[in-house]
Amino acid sequence: MKNEKKIIIFTGLSISHEEASKILDADYRDPVRREDILKAIEDSPDVIGIIDGVFHQYPAVGHKEIIKAIEKGIIVIGGGSMGALRASELDNLGMIGIGYVYEEYAKGNIDSDDDVAVVFDPSTKEALSEALVNVNYKLKEAVKKGILNINEKNELEVIAKSIYYPNRTYTRILKESNLDDSKKDKLRDFLVNTMNIKKQDSIALLQYIKNLK
Incomplete structure (x- = not known):
């Protein structure tokens, strides 16, 4: 209507x-x-x-x-x-x-x-980087799901904040993190498939x- x-x-x-x-x-x-x-x-x-x-x-x-x-x-x-x-x-x-x-x-x-x-x-209006507010929100959700612990979340938030916004992507953030590869893969899937x-x-x-x- x-x-x-x-x-x-x-x-x-x-x-x-x-x-x-x-x-x-x-x-x-x-x-x-x-x-x-x-x-x-x-x-x-x-x-x-x-x-x-x-x-x-x-x-x-x-x-x-x-x-x-x-x-x-x-x-x-x-x-x-x-x-x-x-x-x-x-x-x-x-x-x-x-x-x-x-x-x-x-x-x-x-x-x-x-x-x-x-x-x-x-x-196309396609976003080529990720907003910090989305990153932080999803990282909090990842802790709730047991994918990350608080220290890992905090480390990733610091990394995300340090990246100039045009270059801020999940790939870049994960590349600079100290997470092991299996956790990176699990977190990447979660980040990509969770609505921002x-x-x-x-x-x-x-x-x-x-x-x-």
Whole structure:
């Protein structure tokens, strides 16, 4: 059923437009950059959802343009990636934050754009590196599953943090670790086959908007 609200969603990395459209009928646009919210305001949406955004390739989405949208009565919701960061900074001004990544920013457990930043193929939107927040989330899950112990998790987190974000991949992290080969293989399978938290948060954001009255 077509949603009666006019909804604009900025994503493409954490979740593809095709997959997102199966959850929520909306106007899907590429990861947000500076002034994209101002352009979106001109289309008079009821809701703007910010999931993905650019960080270093172009100027990032500005706080003032998000505030302007809120002041115009547009519901602005963020989660997953850039949206989570901006929501943690603007939730006291009316922006709504959704999901684990937003909560991590809001609690101060993470505090920089590097935690969610990735590089991607501009034509396919395929991520070519892994976000630190995903790495850390999956490593915690690996401990719960008994694949890693706490010391191993901590070592891997330090390695991941030390790698510049465009080069941060699971292959690189495991290569620099002291884990034995059998544990590396088991962990690699787990990491590859576990849905990343940015995508989980993206789905939660879309479902939240879908349920808005």
